[in-house]
Amino acid sequence: MVSSKLCRVMCLLLAVLLIIGICHCQISYSPSKRFEEIMSWKRAAYSADIKAAELHEFIKLMAEYKKLGFDKDIDVSSLDVMPEEALNWYQRLWFRHHYWDANRFFYVQQRVIYILQALDIHRDAQATLDLLQDREDELSSQMCDLQKKRIKATDIPAKEMLLISTKEQELRELLK
Secondary structure (H helix, E strand, C coil), rough: CCCCHHHHEEEEEEHHHHHHHHHHCCCCCCHHHHHHHHHHHHHCCCCCCCCCHHHHHHHHHHHHHHHHHHHHHCCHCCCCCHHHHCCCCCHHHHHHCCCCCCHHHHHHHHHHHHHHHHHHHHHHHHHHHHHHCCCCCCHHHHHHHHHHHHHHHHHCCHHHHHHHHHHHHHHHHHCE
16 A cells, blocks of 8 residues: 555656656756846847847946946946956946846947937038038038038948937936
8 A cells, every 4th residue: 555655656756857857847046047048138139230129228227327336437448358357246246137248238338429429420510511502612512522421431320320319318318
């Protein structure tokens, strides 16, 4: 009688373990593994252009980043190494907690700053073109060509320029 109960329990236990093994069920939660999975998905979606969802996340994260005073610790534009290598352990944990790649965070930051500067260049060049449109002398023509070259030199996709321009005031305030 005992051996038949023991046999049933052992078979049931073996069946449960087999199901767990087949389904790849996790018995314990590994935050490190979860972070790596999420980051691999995010890294696969990275591109040179900033997407709307990524910008939205960046804005929320940057506000918290500045509130903690991290922006005073590091100047990315003057680093000789990748930004992640210049962070202290607390900042690295902070990025892991928020499921963000520190290098991508700073890439987005620098890209937004560049696009904001490009918006200023576009507006300035367009204002100059508007002033010169009625003039037909050689100097005005050269100046118009120069302004058109300035606009073309930034080479930013229109979709990304529009995305940044819709949130321009918020971004300028955030990146002061």
